[in-house]
Amino acid sequence: MWRDELNALAIAWASPTISSLFWHIHREGHPWLWYLILWIPSRFTQSVLVLKIVQCIVSTAVILLVALRSPFRTWEKALVLAGYFFVFEYTVLARMYGVMLLLFLVYQWWRTTRPREPIIGAVLLGLIASVDTIGIILSFALLLEYAYTAFAKRHNSPLFPKRTAVSALAVYAGFLLFAVWSAKPAADVSWRTTGAPFKDAKSLSHLYDAFLHYTILPFVQVKSPRSHFFWDPDLPLHTGHVHLIVYTIAMLIILGMLYISFRSRRNLLLPLGFTILAGTLFRHLIYPGYERHFGIVFLAFLAAVWIVRAEDPSALLSIPVYILLAVSTLFSVWAVIGSWRHPFSYDKTAAQWILANHLENMPLVGEEDTSVVGVAEYMHRRIYQIECSCVDTYMLFSARRDNFTKADAPQRLLQAAHFYHDVPLLFVRAYPMNQDEEDGLKAEGFQVEPLASFYDAEEIAENFYLYRLTLSGASKDAASTLNSKPTP
Numbered sequence: 001m002w003r004d005e006l007n008a009l010a011i012a013w014a015s016p017t018i019s020s021l022f023w024h025i026h027r028e029g030h031p032w033l034w035y036l037i038l039w040i041p042s043r044f045t046q047s048v049l050v051l052k053i054v055q056c057i058v059s060t061a062v063i064l065l066v067a068l069r070s071p072f073r074t075w076e077k078a079l080v081l082a083g084y085f086f087v088f089e090y091t092v093l094a095r096m097y098g099v100m101l102l103l104f105l106v107y108q109w110w111r112t113t114r115p116r117e118p119i120i121g122a123v124l125l126g127l128i129a130s131v132d133t134i135g136i137i138l139s140f141a142l143l144l145e146y147a148y149t150a151f152a153k154r155h156n157s158p159l160f161p162k163r164t165a166v167s168a169l170a171v172y173a174g175f176l177l178f179a180v181w182s183a184k185p186a187a188d189v190s191w192r193t194t195g196a197p198f199k200d201a202k203s204l205s206h207l208y209d210a211f212l213h214y215t216i217l218p219f220v221q222v223k224s225p226r227s228h229f230f231w232d233p234d235l236p237l238h239t240g241h242v243h244l245i246v247y248t249i250a251m252l253i254i255l256g257m258l259y260i261s262f263r264s265r266r267n268l269l270l271p272l273g274f275t276i277l278a279g280t281l282f283r284h285l286i287y288p289g290y291e292r293h294f295g296i297v298f299l300a301f302l303a304a305v306w307i308v309r310a311e312d313p314s315a316l317l318s319i320p321v322y323i324l325l326a327v328s329t330l331f332s333v334w335a336v337i338g339s340w341r342h343p344f345s346y347d348k349t350a351a352q353w354i355l356a357n358h359l360e361n362m363p364l365v366g367e368e369d370t371s372v373v374g375v376a377e378y379m380h381r382r383i384y385q386i387e388c389s390c391v392d393t394y395m396l397f398s399a400r401r402d403n404f405t406k407a408d409a410p411q412r413l414l415q416a417a418h419f420y421h422d423v424p425l426l427f428v429r430a431y432p433m434n435q436d437e438e439d440g441l442k443a444e445g446f447q448v449e450p451l452a453s454f455y456d457a458e459e460i461a462e463n464f465y466l467y468r469l470t471l472s473g474a475s476k477d478a479a480s481t482l483n484s485k486p487t488p
Contacts (some may be wrong), residue, residue: 001051002345002462003374003395004439005094008035009051010377010394012042026186027397029194029287031179033130034096046380055094058102062091065105071310076317076325080302083328084221085295088231088335097292100131100138104299107142111303112310116159118168121146126175133183133287136176137278138296141271142303143172148267149436190397192387192404193370209237210283214276215251218297219324221331225338228460232290258301258319268304275300298328316427338458345462346454347374352426353452353466355379362426365416365469367409369395371430371461384419386412391419409437410444417446417471425469426451432465446471 011028012035015021021039025032041050066072066081072114080086090101107124114120129139148255160168200206223230235247262268275297285290305321343349354360360379366372369385373395376383384391388401389412404412417425432455438448447470455463 001048001094001346001374002459003056003371003377005051006048006347006374006377007395008095009038009042009048010373011035012039013044013046013380014325014392014394015039022182023186023201024396025182026184026380027189029185029189029397030096030132030183031130031135032182033127034099034132048378048380051094055091055098058098059091062086062098062102062105065102065109067474068479069109070105071306071313073309076309077323079329080327082332083298083325084332084335085298085328087332088339089221089292089295092339095292095294096131097295100128100135101299103128103131104138104142104303108303108306111142111146111398112307113482115146115149118146118150118164119171120290122168122171123175126179129172129176130179130182132277134282134289134293136179136183137282139172139176141274141278141296141300143348144274145267145271145307152267177290183417188399190399190401193397194258205237206386207280207284209235210236210280211276212247212251213283213289214279214297216247217291217294218301219254219327220250221291221328222335222338225334225341227338228342228458230458231335241297254324257324261318261320262304262308265304268307271300271303272297277326333422342456342458344458346457346464347371347462348378349454350375350452350464350466351378353454354426357451359426359451362424362468363416363420364428365413365425366428368430368461369401372428372464374462375428375464384416386416389415406437410440413441413446414444414471417469422471424471429465429467429470430461430463433467441469446470447472467480 008028011023017025018036018039021035022032025035028035035476037054038112041054063081063086066077066086070080070169072080079212090097103124107121107128110117110120110124125139125143129136143215150165153159188308217233223233235243237244237247258272259269262272279289279294279296287293301324305317305325308317330376333454354375360381363384364376364381365384365386366375367386369387373383373385373392376393378392382391382393385395386409387399387404388396388398390396390400413425413427415479417423431451433448433450441448447468449466449468449470451466453463453465455465457463
């Protein structure tokens with residue numbers, strides 16, 4: 001598991017109360033549900049295994065729902081369950097997106113079996129919105145489809161009374177507002193890693209890039225399994241006009257296949273169009289996003305297929321539907337191959353090496369904070385993060401880390417050395433130290449001793465390099481003049 005997985009559990013461990021949990025959530029950029037789910041077992045255990053257990057329960061429920069409650073034929077169920085998001089992204093990775101998928105499937109089962117009970121649907125949609133920001137987009141897309149269908153039937157066969165509809169909308173609005181509030185960034189949130197929102201708002205090329213990502217990558221999910229970062233494809237539009245033309249053709253083909261599949265069903269084109277357009281704006285204005293975010297378009301597609309199959313169990317689905325499902329299955333096979341070629345992360349391996357070599361009592365200091373914190377989280381211990389000059393057991397996206405530059409590293413390490421009374425430091429880096437960086441530390445009086453390296457991880461930033469930093473006597477005196485108190 002890597003930092004994006006571990007950090008949510010570490011935040012749960014570090015939150016003794018619900019109010020402190022929400023204080024942390026405001027610095028995460030995600031709504032509340034996944035953190036609350038992890039907070040409950042975190043009160044009883046400090047083992048990272050609990051994260052895998054929770055994800056295993058969620059993933060098993062996903063498989064059982066498709067197998068036992070979906071309207072698909074057996075071989076269609078096999079195609080769905082063999083798709084990329086079901087095989088890897090939303091089931092193997094222990095993050096909130098698995099809960100979003102599970103709630104989505106429960107909603108689809110309710111939508112096609114009990115559509116005359118809108119309060120239940122509103123609760124399910126509200127919970128989907130409570131999982132992640134893209135869950136907000138997905139939940140509203142599904143609401144549009146349901147509302148459109150109910151409106152179309154209002155004269156001949158109304159699904160429910162108007163009063164019930166108002167109550168259901170109020171329930172959904174309550175969940176939605178609370179989700180938006182919980183995901184609202186705190187005033188002191190850090191933008192150093194993600195970049196500030198709206199910085200590319202005026203760029204039409206950036207907008208088109210976002211549109212291509214949200215039309216192509218929901219269905220073409222991974223790179224070659226031989227490549228690193230196979231699970232996070234990107235469209236390198238900067239490489240030239242030829243690639244741009246190829247991607248544009250691919251986009252038109254996919255949009256054409258979606259239109260052909262559901263052209264007679266406006267209610268089904270509605271969530272597809274909304275997820276593509278809203279996702280495009282999300283990437284363009286707020287956050288670049290990754291494959292896990294693009295998946296909401298695939299789920300909107302699956303929702304449409306589910307409804308078509310539920311309404312006509314005897315008919316074959318359209319050929320483009322089968323093609324798109326088969327393509328997702330192909331890429332899931334590639335993902336499985338890619339995931340076995342390299343460890344996803346070396347944080348656990350680095351932590352085990354530290355324990356095996358009896359170095360667990362050395363002060364642990366790290367850089368890049370977004371990566372090295374996973375090593376500390378596996379050992380359930382504190383780490384001094386030089387970006388913020390702070391000591392934590394987790395990664396806090398606070399503005400206290402925003403003023404750091406690479407040139408500050410030697411001085412920040414001097415502060416760390418003085419904070420730990422000038423004893424040798426166990427320095428963990430996400431990237432190998434180059435000669436200039438080593439010379440910079442030596443100029444400050446550090447002796448640099450490489451200890452171990454763990455590289456070739458699938459997630460590039462999850463390689464780790466361990467060093468022993470020992471401060472010479474003269475530099476100890478210099479360090480004592482620094483303001484070395486870590487940020488609270």
